Amino acid sequence: MESYQTWDVTIPPIPPRSRLYRLEPIGVEMPYVECLTSYIARLAEEHCVSLKALMMREIFPSQGLDFTEPHHYRHLSTFCEQNSSYLNDRDDFERQCWIAERVGELLAAARDLRVVTTKEQIATMLSLCVDQYAQGNVSVLARKMNVSPSCLWNYLHKDGLPFFDFLIRLCYTLSIPPLEFLTASSLPRRRYLSNPAKDLPEVSRCTGNRITQDDVRRMRHVLETLLAREGIARYPSLKEIAQWIGCRVETLRRYCPDLCRASVRRYMRQWVEDSARVRMREALESALAGGEPISLMAVARQLGCAPETLRNYFPELCQAIVARNRGRFDYQRIQQRLQEVLASNEEVPSVTELARQLGYGASLIWKHFTDLCKRISARYLAQKRKRGEERVRATCEEIRQAVLLLHNQGIYPGAKRVSHLLKNRHSVRTFEGHEAWRLMLAELGYPTDAIKRYA
Secondary structure, rough: OOOOOOOOOOOOOOOOOOOOOOOOOOOHHHHHOHHHHHHHHHHHHHHOHHHHHHHHHHHHHOOOOOOOHHHHHHHHHHHHHHHHHHHHHHHHHHHHHHHHHHHHHHHHHHHHOOOOOOHHHHHHHHHHHHHHHOOOHHHHHHHHOOOOHHHHHHOOOOOOOOOHHHHHHHHHHHHOOHHHHHHHHOOOOOOOOOOOOOOOOOOOOOOOOOOOOHHHHHHHHHHHEEEEEEEEOOOOOOOHHHHHHOOOEEEEEOOOOHHHHHEEEEHHHHOOOOHHHHHHHHHHHHHHOOOOOOOOOHHHHHHHHHHHHHHOOHHHHHHHHHHHHOOOOOOHHHHHHHHHHHHHOOOOHHHHHHHHHHHHOOHHHHHHOHHHHHHHHHHHHHHHHHHHHHHHHHHHHHHHHHHHHHHHHHOOOOHHHHHHHHOOOHHHHHHHHHHHHHHHHOOOOOOOOOOOOOO
C-alpha cells in the first residue's frame, strides 16, 4: 500500500481580533512622550467617534467594567467636560511638570511653615486674586479656572477650606506658585486700612449672648481709633467696621450712635474729593476699555465704594458699563440649550449643571427662563426619584438572594451574615433593606416577632 503525506487540518486557536487598529504613540523614548489620555483622545479622533463613546463602548468593556447604566454615562460626561482642556499631550505634560515642581517646593517648605493657613486667610488671598487678575469680577476668574462662580463665592465667604485640587487649579491658571499663594508673598496688598479689630472677640453674631459694657467699650475703642487716624487711603464703611468687630451694623448704631454718625460722614466725605472722582472716572473708563466686560458692582468693589456713589457722579459711564456687561449674555443660546434638553429623550441634568456648562450662574438662568427651569427641574427630580426607586428594588432583591443563599446552606440568615454578602454592607440597615430582610425571614418560616421594626 502506498502512503501519502498527511496534513493537520485542525484550525489553530486564534486570539480574538481587536476592533481598533493600532496607532503609533507620539514621542516614544523622548522627554515629550504623550500620556495615555492623549493616546486615547487621538485614537477616538482616528476612528471618528467621541472620546466618551470610545471609553464606554470599547475600553471599559474590554477591561471587564460595566459602564452601561445611565448614571455611569452622566458621571463620565461630567468627567470629560471638566477635563477636556487637558487632553492635549504637550499642554498636559507641561501642566503635570509644573504641578510636580511646585508641589515639591511646597512639601520641602512644609516644616518651615509655622502657622497653618486658615479659611479666613484663604478668603483674603482669593479676594486679592479676584482684584488683581479679574478686576474684582468673580465670574471672570471662575471662567478662567473653569469652575462654578458659586464655588468661588463659597470660599470667599469663608464657608470652608477649599480642596487642594482647587488651589492647584487656581495657582496654575494664574501662574502663582502655591507656596507664595499660601504665604501671600507675591500678591498685592489692599490700599486701605487692615483689620484693626483682629484681636477682639466677636461681640454678637447669632450667639444669643447679651452685649456687656465691656463689649460696648471695645466697639467705641475701635470706632474712636479709626476716626483718630488721618493717613488712611480709604476709610472703611460702617458695614466693614461691623464685620471686623464681629457684630451687626444695627448693634453698632444702637450702642454707639454718635461715633457711627461720625464714621458715616467721614466715609461719605472721602468720595466728594477731586482725587476720589478722578479715581472713579479712571476705573470706569478702564472697565469700558478692557477686553472682558465686568459688572458695575465689580468696579465699585474694586474701588471700595457703593454702586450708587458711581451712579451719582458718572451716570453715563455706569449705564455704558451695565449695557456692555449685559451684552455678554447670549439669551438666545441659553433658551435654545434649555429647549434642546427638554426635547431630548435622554436623562436631563440639573439646572445648576446646565448653568455650569453654559458658563453662567444658575440664578441668572432661573430669573430669565423660570418656566423652562421649572420644567427641567421637575423632570430632573422625577428621574432622580425613579433612579432611587430602582436602586431600592435592586438592593431588596440582593438582600433576598443573600438570605436565600444562607438558608440553603443551613445557616441562619442574620443581619450581620447577610451584610457580608452585600455590595454595600450598610444596605440592610436602611428602612427598605431591613424590611426586605424581615419579610424574607418570615417567608422562610423564621420567627420575626422579636425583630424590631423600623418606624
